[in-house]
Amino acid sequence: MDSTAVPLVIAFLGIVGTLVSGLMTQRLAEMAKSKELDHSDRQRAEERQYERKRALAEVVRACYVKLNTASLGYHSELNHFWHALRAGRVTDDVLAAVDKVHRGLNRMYGVLKRLDSGIPPHREGESLEQVHTQIVAFWNQLAEMRQIMRRSIGAPPPILVIPTEDKL
Structure with missing residues (x-):
């Protein structure tokens, strides 16, 4: 190489180095971001x-x-x-109504516990949806039990309030 080419190569390498360092800095910043x-x-x-x-x-x-x-x-x-x-102070009619209500509540609770434990339904009517329908319909049994109890003590019939599904 002659004496004029060396400064040109050095200048070229300096320019390339400056450009590459800028690109590398930008790439490293992008990676960090x-x-x-x-x-x-x-x-x-x-x-x-x-x-x-x-x-x-x-x-x-x-x-x-x-x-x-x-x-x-x-x-x-x-x-x-x-x-x-x-x-x-409790009559046989009241005991029969209470027994019916408690058996229904216990049955529904048992189904829900089995479903929660991952145990498949044993009988018809033991899905979550079917139990929910039974819970909503159970309101009538509770109302019947209360009426029997009220009659037993001589209280007047209650004013009927039918709950909506969101109140259960």
Whole structure:
């Protein structure tokens, strides 16, 4: 190489190096930005998943509170019923109505527990949809039991209130 070519090669390499370093810097910045965006996406997905789990846990907790409250009320009513039986204030008609209601409630609860445990239905009418229909229709049995109880103590007939499905 002659003496004029060396400075040209050095200048050319300097220009190419400057251009390549700019491109490499831009490419490295794009890669860093892409990693940052991926990390943000993963973090948002984890936050959404955590929020869904928290919301589900809250729904379950609220259900447990209601179930516990109802169970305590049921226990209290059994105690009152026991006292009424002991005092001889309950008639056979009332006992038959109460027995019918309790058997129905226990049967529906048993089906729901089996379905919740993953056990397939044993008989016709044991799907979630069918149990819901039975729960809605069960209101009539409860009303009949209350009427028998009211007649037993001489109370006037109640004003009928038929619940809508969203109130059950």
